[in-house]
Amino acid sequence: MRPRFGLILIIYIAFAVIILFFVTPFLWLFLAAVDPQAKAFIHVPERPTLENFRLLFSDFGFGTALGNSFLVATSTMFLTVVVVAFASYTLSRWDVRGKGGLMYGLLLLQTMPLSATMVPIYGLARTLGLRNSYLGLVLIHATIELPFLIWVMKGFFDSVPRALEEAAWMDGRSRARSLLEIVLPVAAPGLAVVAGLSFLAAWSEVLLVLILVDNENMKTVPLKFYETFRTQGGYVEVRYEVVAAMALLYLVPVLLLFLLTRRYLVRGIFGGTRGA
Amino acid sequence: MQPTRFYVAGLSPALLLLCIFFIGPGLWAVYASFTNMALVGPAAAHASFVGLQNYAHLLRDSAFRQSVGNSLLFVIGSAVIGQFLFGLGLALLLEYTEQAGIAGGNLVYAAVLLAWVSPVLISGFLWTAMFDYYYGTLNMLRVALDMQPINWLGNQAMLAVIIANIWRGTAFTMMVFLSGLKTIPREIYEAARMDGSSAWDRFRDMTVPSLAPIALIVLLNITIATFGAFALILTLTNGGPGLKTEVISLYAYHTAFSSYQIGYGSTIAVAMLALNLVFAIAYLAMLRPSTRSGES
Numbered sequence: 213m214r215p216r217f218g219l220i221l222i223i224y225i226a227f228a229v230i231i232l233f234f235v236t237p238f239l240w241l242f243l244a245a246v247d248p249q250a251k252a253f254i255h256v257p258e259r260p261t262l263e264n265f266r267l268l269f270s271d272f273g274f275g276t277a278l279g280n281s282f283l284v285a286t287s288t289m290f291l292t293v294v295v296v297a298f299a300s301y302t303l304s305r306w307d308v309r310g311k312g313g314l315m316y317g318l319l320l321l322q323t324m325p326l327s328a329t330m331v332p333i334y335g336l337a338r339t340l341g342l343r344n345s346y347l348g349l350v351l352i353h354a355t356i357e358l359p360f361l362i363w364v365m366k367g368f369f370d371s372v373p374r375a376l377e378e379a380a381w382m383d384g385r386s387r388a389r390s391l392l393e394i395v396l397p398v399a400a401p402g403l404a405v406v407a408g409l410s411f412l413a414a415w416s417e418v419l420l421v422l423i424l425v426d427n428e429n430m431k432t433v434p435l436k437f438y439e440t441f442r443t444q445g446g447y448v449e450v451r452y453e454v455v456a457a458m459a460l461l462y463l464v465p466v467l468l469l470f471l472l473t474r475r476y477l478v479r480g481i482f483g484g485t486r487g488a
Numbered sequence: 489m490q491p492t493r494f495y496v497a498g499l500s501p502a503l504l505l506l507c508i509f510f511i512g513p514g515l516w517a518v519y520a521s522f523t524n525m526a527l528v529g530p531a532a533a534h535a536s537f538v539g540l541q542n543y544a545h546l547l548r549d550s551a552f553r554q555s556v557g558n559s560l561l562f563v564i565g566s567a568v569i570g571q572f573l574f575g576l577g578l579a580l581l582l583e584y585t586e587q588a589g590i591a592g593g594n595l596v597y598a599a600v601l602l603a604w605v606s607p608v609l610i611s612g613f614l615w616t617a618m619f620d621y622y623y624g625t626l627n628m629l630r631v632a633l634d635m636q637p638i639n640w641l642g643n644q645a646m647l648a649v650i651i652a653n654i655w656r657g658t659a660f661t662m663m664v665f666l667s668g669l670k671t672i673p674r675e676i677y678e679a680a681r682m683d684g685s686s687a688w689d690r691f692r693d694m695t696v697p698s699l700a701p702i703a704l705i706v707l708l709n710i711t712i713a714t715f716g717a718f719a720l721i722l723t724l725t726n727g728g729p730g731l732k733t734e735v736i737s738l739y740a741y742h743t744a745f746s747s748y749q750i751g752y753g754s755t756i757a758v759a760m761l762a763l764n765l766v767f768a769i770a771y772l773a774m775l776r777p778s779t780r781s782g783e784s
Contacts, residue, residue: 223585227592230600237603238602240614253620253624295501327740327741328757328761329517330718330757331740332513332754335513335517355505355508355510356510358505415607418609419718441613459610
């Protein structure tokens, strides 16, 4: 039964309003990034240029920040994938007492906001000498995502039939070899989700770098972005054109990664029921 | 290798990391909350134990009380009312249009999702521009419609951060409700329609009951996420003007890093973790039955 014309009209008006609400800020961003005179309002530049991007690299040291971010995010990703793969495989297969409690403990940790633990993380990192250190950033970034990603990955391992590896054990393969050669290839989409999410988290995250890094050469993209946007906490005139260009470069890897892994990501996110 | 030894080895790196960098800071916060640890002044060199002094101060601290109130307002406005109702409405709209064969829903879905996947800092930046008093797109629009411009990040700061957070986070609620709606078999609706029940009856008798259990989980989930919000408000208002949008997380941060009182900042962090724990336990209790059945 086709709905009435009037209803369809109302629905399309609603669609248009919703899309405008969500997309207008991004539209402004794309226009501002190529406009050397960008202001806070939407304005199509007469002559779009890449001048803003050139400025980022010549005057704002953005190249170093990009390098740092890629280094931290990829290292975090590799560390997370390895640690999560072993831990969640174990939690999927090991029938040990207290496992249920451990899984709930992980969920509980996952609900603890980083914004509440950032002050003590600062204190701890200072004590351990992990401020202004790539190692510190990687270890802490990896750890804060562990509870959620272990839940996600355990779901993937749970869906791999045990018979597969039991056959491999019969053939005399060790647990480690059967995990690497039999189970992991089947659970590869799960590993892709874990890799994607851990990269995204480490790439986007700003709270930790805000408190852990003040060495100019170690600043990552989000920190550089924040400091250029809010110069030394001064809430004064924003250089919209420069910050917009920065925002775009900060955003592009996120969007690319999300588009590439979208189907798996959404499935993975709901496997672990994670908040906004 | 023995299976048990393999399993222990498999789990220990994760547990080690969690103990050092997750549970460690929690314990450190409790420890620091009993000291006068500071980043400047005499206490910076030699912190000493002050017993329950920080907690006594917390109870008398009007700024802390205000930050708790701001957090509640922010959570209720942007999560419980905003994201929840808007997300639910979007899910129902998208499901209806898909079933009725009205095209374009996937564009709406993508637009809502775009805001959600973007880093929070970028949301803060985009809305700083949107809300700008003199040049912002919102006020330009208002002036064009012959309305007075609004000082969004001044007089209406709380409303502004709530709008920005609804924009940023609605996708999650929408996605969860959409996947919930997909689990309702269409045949049931068809059968009910054959029996002559109205659209409203079908909504009330079938849609609402099947969404109710996930609604609670969604609510708690977005409440926890919004309670911990930090970077969005940091970039939009930094808690201002005055303390108008200073939520608990920002108050802890400012106390520790702008007033340099690590000890008292940790006390606020402990209080925040305790409040969060209440939500978290309710959340886990809700999840329990479904997770259990999935485990066996």
